Amino acid sequence: xxxxxxPDYDFASLSPYDFEVFVRDLLSSQDGLIYxxxxxxxxxxxxxxxxxxxxxxxxxxxxxxxxxKRSVLRAARSEAGKAxxxxxxxxxxxxxxxxxxxxxxxxxxxxxxxxxxxxxEVYGRGWLNAVLAQHPEVERRHFKxxxxxxxxxxxxxxxxxxxRGESRIQRIERNYLRFVHHATCSIAxxxxxxxxxxxxxxxxxxxxxxxxxxxxxxxxxxxxxxVVDPRTVDQWWAWLGDETPTVFFFDDAWGQxxxxxxxxxxxxxxxxxxxxxxxxxxxxxxxxxxxxxxxRVQVLRDTVRLSDASRRAVxxxxxxxxxxxxxxxxxxxxxxxxxxxxxxxxPQARRELSIGSWWQRVAGHQNYSPRxxxxxxxxxxxxxxxxxxxxxxxxxxxxxEVWGASFRALPSIDQQLLLTMSLMDSQLVQWxxxxxxxxxxxxxxxxxxxxxxxxxxxxxxxxxxxxxxxLALADPSQRDFLIQHLSTSPGAMTSIIKNAIKFDxxxxxxxxxxxxxxxxxxxxxxxxxDLFRRVLDTCAQELLARLRELWDFYPCAAxxxxxxxxxxxxxxxxxxTLTVRFHGxxxxxxxxALPADWFAAALTRLRLLIDGLSMKSIEPLAELVTxxxxxxxxxxxxxxxxxxxxxxxxxxxxxIVYAWDxxxxxxxxHQDTGYEADLAEALVQYANSLAALGLRPTIDTYQPDExxxxxxxxxxxxxxDDVAEQIDSIENVAGWNFTDxxxxxxxxxxxxxxxxxxxxxxxxxxxxxxxxxTAPPVDSTTSVAALFRSLGTSSAPGRT
Numbered sequence: 001x002x003x004x005x006x007p008d009y010d011f012a013s014l015s016p017y018d019f020e021v022f023v024r025d026l027l028s029s030q031d032g033l034i035y036x037x038x039x040x041x042x043x044x045x046x047x048x049x050x051x052x053x054x055x056x057x058x059x060x061x062x063x064x065x066x067x068x069k070r071s072v073l074r075a076a077r078s079e080a081g082k083a084x085x086x087x088x089x090x091x092x093x094x095x096x097x098x099x100x101x102x103x104x105x106x107x108x109x110x111x112x113x114x115x116x117x118x119x120x121e122v123y124g125r126g127w128l129n130a131v132l133a134q135h136p137e138v139e140r141r142h143f144k145x146x147x148x149x150x151x152x153x154x155x156x157x158x159x160x161x162x163x164r165g166e167s168r169i170q171r172i173e174r175n176y177l178r179f180v181h182h183a184t185c186s187i188a189x190x191x192x193x194x195x196x197x198x199x200x201x202x203x204x205x206x207x208x209x210x211x212x213x214x215x216x217x218x219x220x221x222x223x224x225x226x227v228v229d230p231r232t233v234d235q236w237w238a239w240l241g242d243e244t245p246t247v248f249f250f251d252d253a254w255g256q257x258x259x260x261x262x263x264x265x266x267x268x269x270x271x272x273x274x275x276x277x278x279x280x281x282x283x284x285x286x287x288x289x290x291x292x293x294x295x296r297v298q299v300l301r302d303t304v305r306l307s308d309a310s311r312r313a314v315x316x317x318x319x320x321x322x323x324x325x326x327x328x329x330x331x332x333x334x335x336x337x338x339x340x341x342x343x344x345x346x347p348q349a350r351r352e353l354s355i356g357s358w359w360q361r362v363a364g365h366q367n368y369s370p371r372x373x374x375x376x377x378x379x380x381x382x383x384x385x386x387x388x389x390x391x392x393x394x395x396x397x398x399x400x401e402v403w404g405a406s407f408r409a410l411p412s413i414d415q416q417l418l419l420t421m422s423l424m425d426s427q428l429v430q431w432x433x434x435x436x437x438x439x440x441x442x443x444x445x446x447x448x449x450x451x452x453x454x455x456x457x458x459x460x461x462x463x464x465x466x467x468x469x470x471l472a473l474a475d476p477s478q479r480d481f482l483i484q485h486l487s488t489s490p491g492a493m494t495s496i497i498k499n500a501i502k503f504d505x506x507x508x509x510x511x512x513x514x515x516x517x518x519x520x521x522x523x524x525x526x527x528x529x530d531l532f533r534r535v536l537d538t539c540a541q542e543l544l545a546r547l548r549e550l551w552d553f554y555p556c557a558a559x560x561x562x563x564x565x566x567x568x569x570x571x572x573x574x575x576x577t578l579t580v581r582f583h584g585x586x587x588x589x590x591x592x593a594l595p596a597d598w599f600a601a602a603l604t605r606l607r608l609l610i611d612g613l614s615m616k617s618i619e620p621l622a623e624l625v626t627x628x629x630x631x632x633x634x635x636x637x638x639x640x641x642x643x644x645x646x647x648x649x650x651x652x653x654x655x656i657v658y659a660w661d662x663x664x665x666x667x668x669x670h671q672d673t674g675y676e677a678d679l680a681e682a683l684v685q686y687a688n689s690l691a692a693l694g695l696r697p698t699i700d701t702y703q704p705d706e707x708x709x710x711x712x713x714x715x716x717x718x719x720x721d722d723v724a725e726q727i728d729s730i731e732n733v734a735g736w737n738f739t740d741x742x743x744x745x746x747x748x749x750x751x752x753x754x755x756x757x758x759x760x761x762x763x764x765x766x767x768x769x770x771x772x773x774t775a776p777p778v779d780s781t782t783s784v785a786a787l788f789r790s791l792g793t794s795s796a797p798g799r800t
Contacts, residue, residue, distance in 0.1 A: 007132045010125065011098040012065045013144045013177055015338055017787055019063035021181070022142045023096055024048050026128065027059060029135045035059065046086060048094075055091035058117065065125075067099040069108070076112040076122075083116045093117035100125045143217045144176060172213055175374070178338040182331045185211055188322045189218065196282035197275070197291040199253075199317045201300050202324030204480060205369030208294040209251055211324060215292050219247040224290070229427060236274055240281075245288040248274070253293040254303040254310060256426035256476050268303070272313035279316055297323070327370075333363040333784040339373055341791065343381040344388070352385035354792030359784075362389075365396040371477055375402055403481040406458070413441065414451045418459055419492055420499065421473055422482035423508050428463060428470040436501050483512070487531050490538045497542050503550040503575050506543070509536070510582045533585075541591030547579050548598055566624050569609050574631035576602055577652055584645045599648055606655045615663040618678045618697070622686035628656045629693055657693060665698045675702060676710040683707070684718050687729035696733045704736030712740035720748045 011019060024035045033050040035057075048059035060079050064071060076095055083093075093116045095109060101124030109122045132139055139145060188211050192198040198215070200208040220226050224245045239246050253271060278291045295303070303310040314321075327335075336359055344350055353359075362368065376395045380388040395402045407415065420437050421429055431448075438444045452471065456462050459478060463470045473479050486493050493509075500506050513536035536543055554572050580599075586592035615621045632652050668675065679702060683690075690696070711730075715723060723730075723745055731738050 007129045007139060007145070009129060009132075009145050010065050011063070011128070011145070014063065014098075014142075015177075015341060015787075016063045016790060017180075017334055017337075018142070018144060019098060020047055020061045022138070022145070023059065023061045023128075025138050025141065026131060026135060027094070029138055030131050031057075033057065052091065056088060057092040057094070058086070058090040059094040059096060062095070062097040062099070065098045067097065069102070069105040072097055072099055072101070072105060072109055073112055076109045080113050080116055083113075090117040092119045092121070095120070095122045096128070097122075097124050098128070140218060140221055141181075143214065143221065144179070146221060172217075175210060175213070176217070177342055178335065178374070179210060179214060180331055180334045180338060181214075182327060184322065184324055185214055188212075188215060191320055191322055192219075192290055192292065195320045196287060196289070197278060197317055197320040198293070199314070199321045200292075200294045200324050201297045201321065203369075204296055205371035205477060206324045207327065207370040208296075208324045210370060212249060212251065212292050212294050216247060216249055219290060236270070237277075240274070240277055240289055243288070247290045247292060248278070249292045251294050252299070252426065252476065253295050254307075255299045256296075256479055268307040268309045268313075272309040275313045275316055293317075327368075329363055330784055332368050333359060334787070335370055336363055336373055337784065337787045339377040340388075341787075343377050344385075344791075345381070346384075349383075349385045349388070350791045353388070354789050358389045359788050362392050362396065365393075367396045367399050369399070371475070372396065372399055372402060375475070375477065399477075400481055400484050403478055407481065407485070410455075411451070413447050414455055414459075416441070416492075416495060417448060417451050418455070418473070418478075419482055419486060419496065421460075421471065422479050422486070423496065423505075426473070426476075426479065428472055431469040431471060434471060437499050437505070439501070440495070440499055483531065487512075487535050490535055493532070493535050494539050494542055497539060497546050500546060500550065503547065503554055506547055506550070507578065510543070510547075510578070510585065513537075513582075514585050537586060537589040540586040540589035544579075544583055544586060544592060547582060548595070551575055551579055551602065566613055566620075567627075569606075569613070570624070570627045570631050572609070573606065573628050573652065573656070576606070577632045577649065580645050580648045580652070584643065587644075594645060594648060599651075603651060603655060606652075607658060610655070610659045610662060613659075613663065615667060618664065618667055618675075619682040619685070621660065621663050621667065622682040622690060625656055625660050625693065625695065626686050626689040628659065629653070629689055632656065653693075657695065660693075660695045664695075668698055668702060676707055677714070679707055680711045680714070683730045683733060684711075684723055684726065687726040687733050691729040691732045696735060704734045707734060708736060708738040708740050711738065712744045715741060715744050715748065720745060724749060 011022075014022060020037060024037060027033070027048065027050075028035045031050070033052065035048045035050045037048060046058050047061045050057040050059075062072070062075050064075070067075075075097075079095065093113065095113055101109070101122070106122050106124065110120050113120045113122070132145075188198050188200060192215055200211055202208050216226055216228075222245075224247045225239075226247055226249070227239055228249045229251055236248075239248075250271065254268070275291065278289050281289050300314070304314055305311075340353055340359075344353065362373075372395055373392070376392050377388065380391050383391075407418070410418075416438060417434065420434065424433065424437070431452075435444050435448055438448060441447055452460055452462065457474075459474055461472045461474050463472065473482075486496065496509065497506065509532060513532035551572075554575055555568065580594060583592055583594045613624075615624075632649070667678075679697060711723075723741070727738065727742065727745065730741075
């Protein structure tokens with residue numbers, strides 16, 4: 001990346017408040033004093049104030065980039081008149097303007113302010129740039145300076161790798177000027193600096209992504225390559241292993257609106273491994289790889305509860321967790337001002353928005369969110385002030401309806417397309433997958449193409465990915481609205497069900513319809529985790545019939561399986577268990593009973609698949625049985641002991657035992673050599689799960705004392721802690737006291753023959769504790785009212 005040139009800014013990208021804070025930071029660094037903002041009011045026009053041993057230093061900031069000498073002089077004379085109201089004479093008075101000053105204009109301005117203080121200093125744009133060159137830390141902090149053109153943002157795109165490059169860049173270009181720095185930004189920055197990772201969690205629309213993008217800009221300015229939401233997992237490790245400083249950014253890391261709506265079953269394990277790798281590199285004093293992640297707090301809780309891999313990863317991020325909570329009133333007000341100031345260009349509308357207390361009602365509203373303000377102001381930027389205020393207040397009163405009018409005005413094919421996408425991959429959906437899911441539409445391809453073109457840029461983002469076209473919803477709040485709409489629309493939900501082409505298509509639907517009386521259900525979502533419960537009860541017959549039908553067509557060969565192909569069997573068992581579970585969730589609805597004949601046929605199919613497996617070793621058989629049991633357990637809810645569907649779950653477990661009973665004797669009888677090593681390997685890894693299932697090798701096929709002797713001789717080839725953790729289960733499965741192994745293990749573990757039990761899994765979803773990093777104090781005394789009043793006397797940026 002080319003170096004950042006020496007400062008030569010016109011400061012036009014800064015709002016009046018941004019300019020004042022910038023000058024405050026610059027003066028504090030230059031003078032070695034602590035300047036603070038000073039409320040505009042009856043005491044006189046004091047913007048900045050510092051104390052010295054000799055007395056007060058006062059600074060007045062005039063953000064007028066295009067002002068001529070006459071305008072600057074007029075402002076100086078006005079400030080000289082206000083100085084009487086200060087009630088004291090400062091020892092030093094600084095008049096600082098963003099306008100360009102000639103030496104003559106500077107001298108005349110100083111004369112206009114004569115008598116205001118013992119010493120009067122006047123500085124313009126040239127001085128600001130000259131001093132800024134000596135304080136790069138101030139320039140880095142005020143990123144609106146150096147990213148004040150689309151060229152800088154585009155340079156970041158060229159230097160980085162973006163999943164949705166164009167849409168992400170457009171978002172940054174649109175929002176960086178509206179950004180308001182606040183305490184959480186500083187905490188996040190310091191956390192990333194200290195730990196190399198930061199996890200930002202919060203409610204929808206709280207501003208997590210905006211803070212993350214702020215960090216992206218800072219680290220890009222330091223020379224880091226930017227990698228955003230990469231989908232090609234293999235490439236992660238290439239970027240991680242090279243010498244280029246890299247910042248990885250995963251927005252909505254574990255799902256946009258619910259756990260795993262990113263569409264990848266392996267995502268949790270992959271991202272957990274990436275986190276471990278970055279943390280390990282940081283431990284080894286390698287600071288060239290850093291990680292930024294965001295997550296909605298309810299999705300994070302769900303992730304911690306449902307995924308062991310994610311739970312471990314989040315635990316590793318405990319010190320890097322920064323909650324993004326409700327913003328202070330003055331920060332919300334400044335954000336609102338920035339949006340209005342930059343978007344509303346009509347002079348009459350600006351004058352109307354400069355009066356009244358409308359902004360106080362908006363900034364103080366309980367449903368205020370930065371994203372909501374952005375959406376409403378953007379769509380009203382060409383309307384009158386009254387329409388903007390009305391739309392803001394209506395949207396805040398009913399946030400779910402922010403997209404309602406737009407959605408209802410769409411053609412039915414567009415609506416069906418969006419509702420389908422709301423339950424698909426939240427990061428990218430291949431165009432062909434969308435077409436398959438809308439197969440009920442006659443000749444869907446041209447109709448979908450036309451719908452995508454109509455929706456592109458407003459509801460949908462198009463991306464060229466892996467040589468083909470992919471789609472994504474443009475904003476997470478749109479997905480929220482669409483899912484809420486589905487929860488109250490049985491007809492739309494029935495279409496989703498009938499058009500599902502894979503069993504996995506219906507899992508996110510069923511997950512949001514789980515019965516709340518189940519013991520594990522923590523109702524984490526604000527609208528209830530059982531958001532789809534009522535609508536799915538209405539559609540229960542169609543839903544459950546479609547689940548069974550899709551299970552029947554689940555891809556899995558009937559015979560001739562090798563060990564590697566047995567992964568399909570694991571998925572099939574998990575899908576069958578989920579089918580039973582989802583029948584249980586609809587237990588109060590008509591048509592929700594599990595058909596006995598269908599279930600019996602399903603069990604027969606599983607047994608046939610098990611019979612067709614080719615198993616030649618105990619270790620892969622033990623792994624298969626463990627994975628089957630894990631699949632059944634993870635898909636099984638905590639039903640009460642009298643639940644009618646516990647018997648089908650028990651029968652699935654019997655099939656798992658059947659797999660062991662069918663293959664273990666054959667392996668033992670036909671394996672002439674190496675059986676002790678094979679069984680020892682299996683016991684070290686899988687004894688706990690085998691013991692839990694009550695499984696053990698056939699007594700006639702081996703001698704337990706020989707396994708004990710073999711394991712004792714070769715225990716150095718294993719991880720001693722793994723053996724120690726499972727030694728009781730190893731003896732349970734083998735039916736033998738492993739005396740030799742315990743003696744050898746005791747020496748390896750320094751005579752600690754009692755294994756350390758694994759940490760119990762928490763009963764409730766535990767989030768990492770927030771970071772202990774403390775942000776520097778943020779001075780917020782500048783009058784927000786003065787900012788809104790300035791709308792009536794100033795034009796929008798870019799207007800003359």
